[in-house]
Amino acid sequence: MKNAFTLHPILLLALLLTFIPVTYAQVTNPRTLDQEWGEYGIGDPYILKFRGKYYLYCSTRDDQSGVKCWSSWDLANWTYEGLCVPASVTTTKGAYAPEVIYWNGTFYMYTSPAGNGHYVLSASSPTGPFSVQTGNLGYSIDGSVFIDDNAQLYFTYAGGSGIRGAAMSSPLSIGTGSTISGTSLNGWTEGSTLFKRNGVYYLTYCGNHVFSSGYRVVYGTAAAPLGSYTAGANNPVVLNTEGAFFGLGHSGSVIGPDLDTWFIAYHNLLGPSSIVGPNRKLNIDPMGFNGSQLLVYGPTNWAQPAPALPAFYDRFDRTAIGSNWTNINGGNWGIYNQELLWQDNKATQQWYRQVSTAATAANYTAEFNLKEMSRGGTDARFGAVFSYVDENTFGSALLSSYDNTLETDIKVNGVSIGVSAVPLPPGWDYQKWHVIRVEKEGTTFRIYVDGMLKSARTANITAGGKIGVTTYHDHADFGYTAFSNHVNGSGVFSFHKPVPGVIPAVHYNEGGEGVGYHDLSSANIGGKYRADRVDIRDCEEGGQNIGWNQTGEWYQYNVNVQSTGPYHLGLRYATTFTACKLRVYCDGADVSGIVSIPATGSWSAWRTAVLKNLNLPAGYHTIRLETVEGEFDFAALRFESGAATLPNGSDNFDSGSFSGLWNYSNGNYTISSGRAGIDGFGKRTMGDVGWTDYTVEADVQCPSSGNGGLVFRVRNPAAAQFGTSDALSSDYFQGYYAGIEAGGIVLGKQNYNWAQLSRNNQPLTPGQFYHLRAVVSGANIKVYLDDMLTPVIDYTDPSPIISGKAGIRTHAANMSFDNFNISPGTGVAISAILF
Template structure:
């Protein structure tokens, strides 16, 4: 594979050591809230974070005026704060969103879909007053502020999301397409930036569809163009089960300052007026630049973690959590902020927190200037990585120079100042946030969410604090978390069923979180401990160089006790590699053979079926026993035994089948589908894995296609309410045309896989059979000994579980003698 890879044959074992740590507090989707709109609920949720608090806004019931708002410290416990806006213009206010800029909160909403208005307030809870006329732009307005302070406005469009530049928070320019969409109606855009890339989530195609879902796209060129949809879309979907119709989300950073959460609604059904929807939230994790939603979940999940240290100053005195350095005149105001009002000299008056961070961390500070002195450099802001007066960093706001000033003191030696300009007109008498992200020796500086600069320094962890220089300043919410750039995923309890990235093993170091026979990360990627990690050809970080006796431990939250199938993503050039799963001292799987994939970057999915897991929060340990193989991820599915079924339709009905698009009927003992578009019907269990499905197929028309569905999950009606989606399910489709047999893959989009040319006549019966074993698919027509298509899906997202069914598109097709067998 690479020069550092051992060439010796080593033993590899996977083992799951199951422990049951203390249960953490848990929330559960979906959620109703006090004072929500009756028979309308909590549709189109938007969450704003400001000064340590979260504010939730939702769409207004079509018959009412006003925009409701709730607040929370933790994204779980919400308090109703009343109507943030009451102006008649908010009658049936769709998808209200609020941004903070320079002391003012701006609300964007589209009342009953009749264009957009902007309202403003000095408080996130209002009152908001109308400050513009009708600005148009369809529905679902969203505003993104880039690192340079420029604004962009996004809104829904037919088949796409459009965007426009903004010259001010209340002025929107001409719109153009962002280049992303979902075929039919597309709405509910949210844009955020991470590691220099722009991420957009968006929803389609109709709010009343069970197939309402979230996709995402990424741009490296700018906030309004250059987007490419992710290959694994949808990012969030559920069309069957406890929650359906998931979408119109926001993405917000959780209280631990590091974890992203997706907040969205589910469709309960029609309310008195409009759809009845409720609130949902799931964790987002990252592998390299890949955004992975750990959901949807409907069972209890770990509450969002709070920071390592945080302070709202919601008391009457500063207290023992802070230590004063160099004096000054400090106090607490109204149980909501800490102040320092001594000016007239250049002493750095400091308050240093009692808590010490780890070497990597994220810190947040909220502050505003009340009065500045007349010295050359009145400043105020944050200190971090503070161990003593000889070792620390600072990030200070300077209203006099309209910039952020940064410096370090290391071993008593002051490093050079580096400054970063802030937007023109920045009002320092208003609240602003400073965010510090430290990873290794790299420090990133944000002001009001805008990345303003990056520096390096040989400082470790330490305490955080606030300081002033010749400035009367107020300080609001202050916090620090021992996570940065998504590292909170490592100790989070990941939901099972679900996918767990191999590199998301827990924290704790050698002998606790993992055992590795080398002292350093051989691949040098992603983590700074001794786990050996590299970036692979699929764009993901994976564990490599795994040696005999090495192991990695993962925190999981198992939905319910029972049997699960586990897909391991593996690559190896060696023969005879074996893995095994343990639960405590019990071997729960026996030996699992991992095939030689032919290259370290040729990945295959290896499945072990029927693994019994106990419910609740667990720690699963993965250990290597024989051979060497790279390990990328593991996906847990609920396991279900395939039960044989057959239907010759001689009873005149299709009981047990679920029809979707098209016109279906049982005619003369045959299952008939006719459609000018798609038509599908499914049967069976979404947790089925390996099986054979077969049927007789007769094409009545010359155009279009017809055939068998297998491994189907999340099916929905793709053409109702004008959605125009021919591919409304996830799974495979083996089908006939008059010119051949073909295989394709659908995930609310179409991927053609393979074909075998041959002439097939209309009004003629052909017997089709598909054998799906693991990721291998064989398609037979008439000759049941020689497959027309033999294909193994080694892609990153093979479908290994799902129902069976039949489908046709733009064709009248008959089916008979349908059969599924294990």
């Protein structure tokens, strides 16, 4: 048995006030594991949890057969388990994206060898050996299986117009597939994973090509497994294109060792292997949720806190039961092979229990792994107890192999709420390992069997209690058993969140009044999301936000800053007709001064205020946001890299080659007669991603077809597929575009897709040069054409991109550029600009 160490709130506050550094076990992406495929690494990672342990599978190098497997108890330290599919199984040559599910005692693997259809393999152990169970079932690459609460299985896989899906009649049989609505990435889409949380179906997927630096992960939500899906609010949730950390994609998701926090595993691209295929590395980052909104706390490639462990767990990896358990009513208990706990007295009709000496908090998640060896009669039961105070107050989740049911009941002061018997799938094998999961939140208990939500009960138990295992007239075995004092995503509240990154306002630190927050109300006025005094309501933009934030109130967020330097803080907020004032602290030191944020005009009129260039030190720190004056609601804090220099840069192309200031290019731009020209698609950028407000301008030749112009606040530029320039590539960036075409001027927003913001229709002459200027200040964008006094477009973006580089872009046009120039806007002083 192991117990996690938890800081007392008073001690934690003292540490913060005296700035004593706290050390943590750390992990760093990308990961390098023992025995990776040479010059191929780990691509298309998939992680399965079984009996408390994690098993990692990845694609097989194209010229090799077999599938490799690693195991871990903590998602941080991995042990190579060898080939779980022997190399002699030639149908696994170049096994793409092998994924494994556990279903009723059997492990099933789905993989597509070199993209040539799918095969299903099976084994009795997660480490194999797996053997082929089907012929070629067809379907394109990246097959993934999801099991719903009603035991219905679904198969999703890659497609040219979006992710495709099909129902399954058994783990070995897949029905007819069709494209799932709302899952297209405007081309080839792959790497899907489907999971369910709080009644919402989440589908993560990626595209468009593994060799593109713009490979990325997005998600959608739906009310049914096969859609229709609505794109997530924070998409892409995994993306980085520049530097050495790029080509991020093909993810899988799993609940972490704290039993509560979800994690996403994905790969990054090193480049083409000199042997065959792409060379990739493993990455794992936590995910958070705000309502149905999913957020990846990443992608990160600097040291992060290792995943948290449960408050209590037992692997039974010893020879005696020990003092961490209390026996209730006797029975014949023991430890087998230093891996499980057993009770084999089935002759007596008596409840026997082992109950933990450790107790949970009021809200918790608990996990119990168990199987039946044999029953003493038709009334035999085995299972879990939870919220255990004594024999008069506790909950139970029991399996009956005779009735093929899960039975749940909760007693409070000797009074039962009533037994509820829920049928389990036909043919359920109780002599195989199964897992019961209990989530207690307030007075609600949610009970799962093998990941399927089977029962929800309500009982008036508001305090914590112990957990345990139990038998009646039965011989049963019990494996990994644990509880966490987190539930429904609360595990991310106090962990150190990466900066740069986005933090939902409602993910403030735990610890309560005076530690995680200071709130002047006596209770949560909005009654949403969290049960402490902070006022939280449903947000018009989705999820929940902190509301009724008054003068003197503050909220704290633990952060992990990538490197010392300036950072912009984009605060998503709403207020009425009065400006407000706020201040930001880091470890108690004022890093912003008092900053005024303008009124937005309505509690539902959400805007972004940017506090520019806050200087933050690298490493683990605590950010505090304090309301100095006024009242406002806020939904999120977005930290982005700031800039130490003023925006500047130019190129008149007179030298016959591009200036060295250009730091990104795709497309076949050339220089002729002192002008940069292209026929087709492309983009180029220069500058710093931390630039916010500036002017960018150039002489732009109007094309006879297509369009071209200026891009600004550009982040994550990339090219599609193998780096070739095509129509897809022209949308591969995040930022703004102001361009000209024969019919007028257009302003648009790019997030790996195109959204028009505004347009000015006027006839322009193909072949003629026009002077095009974009002035970006806060959320306002003004576009000028020849006349530099009166803008042809004046647009304010209510959901703006904060900062980024500038450059030129061409879309399906034959045209030229001259006299490109970037000049400063409002400078780099700390201030709040209404975005």
